[in-house]
Every structure is written in structure tokens, then in C-alpha cells.
Amino acid sequence: MNEIFRTTIIQISIWVAVAGVILALIRGLIGPTPADRVVAIDSMTTVATVIIALFAHLFKRFIYLDVALVFGLLAFITVLIIARCLERRMI
Amino acid sequence: MIILNVIRVYAGYFFLIIGSLFLFLGPLGILRFPDVYNRLQAGTKSTTLGAISALFGIGLLEPGWLGKIVILILFILLTNPVSSHAIGRSAYRSKVPLCGKSVVDKCEEEHIYKEAK
């Protein structure tokens, strides 16, 4: 009973977060300026980090959190590269 | 002791639900707000709060994971504000216009980015 409750809660959380990813993707596809799209991808990376951590909890594997660590720390660099490039001067 | 455990588990569920709700509301704000600077508010602040809350909920549900979870929260706290600042600055410098309802532009008034023109 308790186990079913736990997996249900986590699955609902994952579905809600994936809905957030889809909303951000719509803005990323229709956004008028490149800055809009960069904002969308910035929030998408944060949501994806949490989704990975939730999957790790669903599978009950502690070591899977390493992927979330790498992703959460490095996704920031993509955003920084594109943001520096958009200032019309090269990086 | 058992009561403490029950409280811990339900607090974990609570934080998880709250966090995933904010993870949904942030992208919704990105979709609905009128211009880049408003979208930056929704996209960064709300997502940071949601991520921290959901990760803390996971840490409460599995107490053995709390160390790595805290490191993950620290990374998100460090990186998200820096990247949002960089996006805002680059958007202002590449002359993305403000939306029509905005009333004040302090950077324009005080000539902070004048040399960039």
C-alpha cells in the first residue's frame, strides 16, 4: 500500500514536470527573439535535472544521481556560451 | 520515533508536490508573459524554487541521499542566478525591446550600458 502510494506520487510529479518541459518547448519554438528561446532552454535544463533525480528515486538507485549532478552543473555552460555570443561580440 | 518517521515521509510528499507544481508554473509563465524580461522572472525564479523544493522532498523521502541532494541544490543555487543575469544582460545589449506596458527603464535613464551602443 505504502509503496503504491509512493510510486503514484512520484509518477504524478514526473508527469507534471514533463508538462512543464512541453510548455517551455512551445515558447522555445515560437519565441520571436533568440533571447526568448535561451530563457526557455534555461528553465528546461533545470526541469530536466529534477526529472532525472525523480527517475533515480523511482528506480531506487542512489548512483544514478551522478547524472543529475553532471547535468545540473554543465547545462549552465550552454546557456552562458549562447548568452555571451548574443551580445554581438564573440565570446 | 514512528511518528517522526511518518511526519518526515509526508513532509517529503508535500515538498515533492509543491516543487513539481512550481516546475509546471514556471514554464507556463514563460509561455504567457509578454516580453523577455518578464519571462526571465518566471523562468528562473519559479524554476529554482520548484527544483529546490522537489529535490528536498526526495532527500526527505530517502534520508541516505541527503548529502548528494544538498550538493545538487547548491549547484542549482549557484548556477541559475548567474545564467539568468547573463541572459538578461545579453538581451538588453542586443536591443530586445521592452513590452508596451513597461513604464521605466533604469538602464536607459542612467546610461549604464551606453558604451555598448
Place this chain on the structure above:
Amino acid sequence: MRHIFALIVVGTLGLGLFYTLSHIPFGKGLSEVSKYYVENAIDKNDPHAGATNIVTDIVVLYRGFDTLGEVTVLFLAATGLSVFFFGLKKKEYTCEPSLIVKRGTGIIFPFILLLGVYIFVHGHLTPGGGFPGGVIIATGVLLIYLCCRDYKAPHSLFKVIEGSMGTLFVIVGLIGLIVGGSFLFNFLGAGKTGELVSAGIIPILYIVIGLKVGAELSGLVKDTMEDV
């Protein structure tokens, strides 16, 4: 017209991949090779064993020679890119990064280095290994280049690390050849599974690969950023 052509090419590739992959039963049972790996990789008496992560066992102990080839390919690619960028005209930059980006990057950079070292030192216990760890270190160097225009990376140090680590990889393999009769033989034994110092030569090889890949890709980032 070109877009339609690109769409057709991508669609054909995607459909082919889908039909190929849909016939592979994922997680339904093991083939003969997988059965051999699963049965022998956990056995403590076998010298081809010792890591908690079976993937690491397969990659390093069964397929270690391939890794040497991969590192050589990476070296050739980095050399080719630096030759390509040599002699191009430098552009002028007037844009300084802001104070927040500078300070924030200064705080984050040590964490990135530490994460890279963690990934390749714990390669036999957790996912990851030499290659991702090296790439993460190179990404840290890229981050420093993004926020400090005046920074000059120590290129000679990269060259020394790269060459000595490549030599060390071959030396470890040759010791295995002398002691056990095959290249990259696990001459240190399996050890106690699950501890940091275990699994024989896997941690040594992963540290070597991590440092080599990190130095190579850092040199690539340096060439690209200082010439462009």
C-alpha cells in the same frame, strides 16, 4: 526544396532506425555474449572482474585495446582542429563580462574540476569513467576562457600531461603482457568489490584516460579560443 530534401533524408533515417531498433528485445533476455559477461564479471576469482559497474568491466578489461584506439582518434582530431585554426586572423573584442558572471564563474570553476576528478576516480563504482571526467575538466577550462579574456592556459603543461599519460597507458598494458600473457591483463587482482581501491588496474587506467582526455580537449579549447 533543400528543406524538403533534408526532411526526406532525416525521415528515412529515423524510420530505418525505428524498424531496426524495434526488433531488438530490450531487457527481455540475454544473448550469449551478455550471458558470459554477466556470469563472469561478478565472479571474484576471475581476474577480468572486480568493478561494481559491469559496463566498466566490459569497457576496460575486455575492450581496453579499443579505448587506446579511441584516445588516438581524439588526439588526431584535436591536432587537426588546431592546424585548421592556425594562422587565421584574430578578431577584436570590446565586450567585458559583467562582475556577477566573473565572480560566479570563479566560485563554480573549482566545483567543476572536483566533479570531473570524482567522475573518473569513481569510474568502477558509479556511472561515468575516464572520458566524461576528462570532458568535464575541459569544460571547466572553457568556462574560465568565457569569463576572463586575458587568461592564458599553460599549453606546455597540457602537452607534458598528454604525452606522459599516453605512455603510461601503454606501459600498464605491457606489464600485463609480461605478467599475464595478454595486453592489459589485470595483474593486480580483483580486490574487494565495492571499495575505492579495488578492481585492479581499472582505477589506474581511468585516471590515465581522464587526465589524457582532459589535457587534449583543454588544448583544443585553448587553440579555439585564443585564435578565434
Place this chain on the structure above:
Amino acid sequence: MIDYILIPLVLVMFASAISVIFIKDLIVAVIVTAVVDLITVVLFFFLQAPDVAITQASIVVGLTTFIFVVAIMRTTRKEEE
């Protein structure tokens, strides 16, 4: 139940991968390509291949975007008709 999570993720990948073809601004194309790679990491993770996911994350997130941006900055940014 949770297996159906693959459907929206693959649809996201599909939509962004098709739209890359029709985008004129090459920087925007790089950004949308980054979305595709990001979803790929989550898919690899869901298929229980964390080694592949960690390698994909570390290479794609930093270096691929960097090399694309450098190449675009040395040439022209807008695609010609």
C-alpha cells in the same frame, strides 16, 4: 503507467528536430539542437543506461554547442535563400 512518459518526450524531440530544418537563424538552430540533445539524455537515463547518459551529457552540453557557436561566428549567422 510511467512507460507512457516516453511518448511526450519523443514528441518533443520530434517537433524540435523537424523545426531545426526550417529555421533560418543559425544560432537559433543551435539552441533547438541543444533541446534535442537534452531530451536524449533523459531518454538514455530512462532506458537504464546511465553511462551513456553521463557521457552524452558531458560532451553535448558543453563542447558541441561551443564548437557550433565558434563555427557560426567565423562565418555568417543568417542562412541565405
